[in-house]
Amino acid sequence: MVGKLKQNLLLACLAISSATVFYLGQHAMECHHRMEQRPPRGDSAAATPGTAPRANGSAPYSKDMPLIFIGGVPRSGTTLMRAMLDAHPDVRCGEETRVIPRILAVKQMWARSSKEKIRLDEAGVTDDVLDSAMQAFLLEIIVKHGEPARYLCNKDPFALKSLTYLARIFPNAKFLLMVRDGRASVHSMISRKVTIAGFDLNSYRDCLTKWNRAIETMYNQCMEVGFQRCMLVHYEQLVLHPERWMRTLLKFLHIPWNQAVLHHEEMIGKAGGVSLSKVERSTDQVIKPVNVEALSKWVGKIPADVLQDMPVIAPMLAKLGYDPYANPPNYGKPDQKVLENTRRV
């Protein structure tokens, strides 16, 4: 009896250890794969002028580095945009940090309240001091939450509510403001139940009103910093003509062209590629190649009374080039490649 127990125990141990071996083996293989696949990304000290090159080839980061900020109203293609850029070997955006918009919002509150501003100035916490502190905080998060790269990028949709401020504290930063037909964005957040602070997901009218306010703020700031630093990217145009727009984008960013940006779906989860977060709401969509699935899903879903009042509820639609009465507007004809992708998807 005891002998059999001992044998069973030994068998169990063997089973467990084989499972462990299998798991570890897989892990080790992955790890080695990553090690080989990843030659140190980006140039070394030559990236920033005036810095002594370090023996170990580290790239220094500072407030003067060429950062890229991607944002817009959520559900406007921000994740697609950052994923396509992530596919470029010299660029790393990474996931939404979540904390960057929060600290920016808090900083904005301190600056807006004149009473608080006086108190802070009295304490020696002047605008300069605040700016230094914000630069330091934001840089640490952006640099350290993902892999190193020559061009670092950050995508937190509502960070661009502080676009002009970011442009000031990071003088070499550039901005990509994702713009999309508000009706499509709103339909997406409502049907997918994407919680966004301040948006009442039970009301198309409310969401469109909030969409309008948000995009107006960001749009105005984008215009304020100027076309050399901020570029509007229309989601519809990006998915219909990805090559044309990616070429324009990369030129705007002064980043050399790389074919990989047109095939971001092949770089998901790979080292030097696109790192996705399990908890982000667009992850399941962005693992697919660029396609036109989401363009006109909103048609027929918006209540009639809202449709009627559309230009009054959302004047930014017309301003951004979307006909408020067309359901849907003619966004354009997709490239051949995109048609193929959509068929495959």
Next chain:
Amino acid sequence: MRVTTRRVLLLLGSVAALMVTLHLGQQVLECQQVLSERRHRLMRPKNEELVMVDANRVEYRYSKDMPLIFIGGVPRSGTTLMRAMLDAHPEVRCGEETRIIPRVLAMRQAWSKSGREKMRLDEAGVTDQVLDAAMQAFILEVIAKHGEPARYLCNKDPFTLKSSVYLSRLFPNSKFLLMVRDGRASVHSMITRKVTIAGFDLNSYRDCLTKWNKAIEVMYSQCLEIGRARCLPVYYEQLVLHPERSMHNIMRFLDISWSDTVLHHEELIGKPGGVSLSKIERSTDQVIKPVNMEALSKWIGHIPGDVLQDMAHIAPMLARLGYDPYANPPNYGHPDPLVVNNTHRVLKGDYKTPANLKGHLQVTQNTSSSH
């Protein structure tokens, strides 16, 4: 036990499996280490240290390893007096309350408290390590740049000591001074002077004492956790009754050489290298005066009878900290002659708030600290 081929094979098999497991595990660990090293090696801040230059062109270098001093406690516990006395030392600079440091500390705490949020942040690569680096950077910039450079930098924001354990981790060479005062006196001060503090109902002695108790309990337990070598509770009453003895003790604790100036902070108000005061801080009008006993027992006779009766129950920290909850007032001790002299001069009216520091009365609502 009989030695059969089967048994031997089983044994050999399990030993082999064990060895392979160990080997693979070691490889994975090594691999991960190399990867993380690579990551860290590849991005370094352009300037590893903050460099500040003072009026005499002397350079001061700051980093997270510098010997920072954090002063805090429940508001109205002598925190401003403590920092003013230290400010009087030529090598120390505290400066005014930054107001924002407690706020970002509270935000940081909120982010890691929610399990769900922590998971989401980890998924985004925003791990504790990353957040800590960002906090170090932010706090250092504020502390270093909101006042004059000095060899020893210090920060006084009362409620920061609710995160003293966290701060002690962020800044491994930092030290903490927890101001402790008879809760009845602190509460009387905030109520009579109408000092708004988030969460404290200034209409109720009972509520304020309860909140005082909660706050000092948190701060005191963290102080104990950090340990006597790095966190020193400073009793306000002892500081004002025996300033010389107390300051010698404090300077020894901080490992900073003695200077007589710390006993005469009132002579260095507004002077370079001295004590910089803020018009809008609520203790400014008191701290321009020399160390005195005016405020020790003002609370006598002002606390409602029912609260006095329940005192030990409402505020158990009183007894824990050494204040008799039923004595009104306790015998705090006998003042040094220096203090008797100072108090005499103050009561005569020798110290009036200078015009350039008068200001908080014009600001209708002034929140002393955030909770």
